[in-house]
Amino acid sequence: MTENIEDLKKKILFSVLEILPYEKFDGNIISKACKNINIQKEYSNLLFPNGRIEVLEFFRDYIDEIMLRRINKELVNIKSITAKIYESIKIRLEILDIHRIIIPKIISFYSMPWNHFKLYPYTWKSMNLIWRIAGGDKSTDFNYYTKRGLLTGVYWSTIVYWLQDESLNYQSTHDFLQRELNLIVKIGIKLANK
Template sequence: MPITAPDPAKLDLLQAALPNVAFDGWSPATFKAAIEATGIDPARARALCPRGAVDLAALFHTEGDRAMVEAMKGESRGSRRYSEWVAHALRVRLDVVEDKEAVRRGTSLFALPHLAGDGARLLWGTADAIWTALGDTSDDVNWYTKRATLSGVWGAVVLFWLGDLSDGHVETDAFIDRRIADVMRIEKLKAQVNANPMLRPLTGPLGRLMGAVKAPRTGADPRVPGMWRMGADR
């Protein structure tokens, strides 16, 4: 799904907040300092960010997704295998991060129980941005499984990267390759199961059931994640 452009004033608040995040985290103190630094009316700042610095932390994440999409424009898969193409996009997403400590603080913030749902949505959003940047055209249940799988991979990659002290993050590169290899093994196993004639009485009906699941329509109500269709189009 396209990432909508935020209000410029909200971006100003984010840029003013970042120097304080390493010291105060994504906290009320950081949000207050950002308001003072920008001179934005506090009432407008609260209208833009009802949850204060939490909304700025979410914006920091989605702006990283936007930067990744921009960096991927004009790139082509070339001779890369599809798994290598996905791994490349994950590396680009890491490369566009300009403040590692802000990511660390944000990871801790969205791990809190009352914000875990927001954290999951941000992970899903990154996975969706990556698949969209790669030109994914799936419109069935694969739309969901691709994003669910990549969300898990991305979450693990970020945690590893935050603790990686190797030169040029070479250990993170190797970790990405291992995680993608794990996913490919799962996909290979799924293909073997679907091709097994002994399992067809189970996989056949399940496949038809999954075929009724459709990806979200462009411009659909964001509260409705997808579309369920039984039988022919209506």
């Protein structure tokens, strides 16, 4: 094969995303995805040695990449940090929408006792990007962890709400997200005034 590593990884990822709505997210999913696109299974072991965890991390990074491009293009004129973070998460949900059917499988995977501790770092990277790029946050003290920790909670509660939302253009989810962000702003103000 003459393709570069990144292209091969994307091919395998896209194949996983294509078959996952109809398959279990088990240990065989990557080999099935490789078979689907005529790539030898051995390549998947080299490219994703940690299996499904690594495929999900690559998926997250792929979504992050698209999200950052859109944030940098679409949100340049928004000054309010809260508004920018709100719009960033909305953008992320728009990108994830075509994969909405597989999100419950990802949540189930991370709900397993041996995987649940990996969900936080999985999400942390994306929330850190949103805070740095959209929020302009460069803190390195306790605030660094507080802001990202609170946003991670908001993000996952919004995802769970979004998965059940049948409103037009997910307006109910957007309202929910706005309320959650307003709440953490109030928490931040209270902490700052202590």
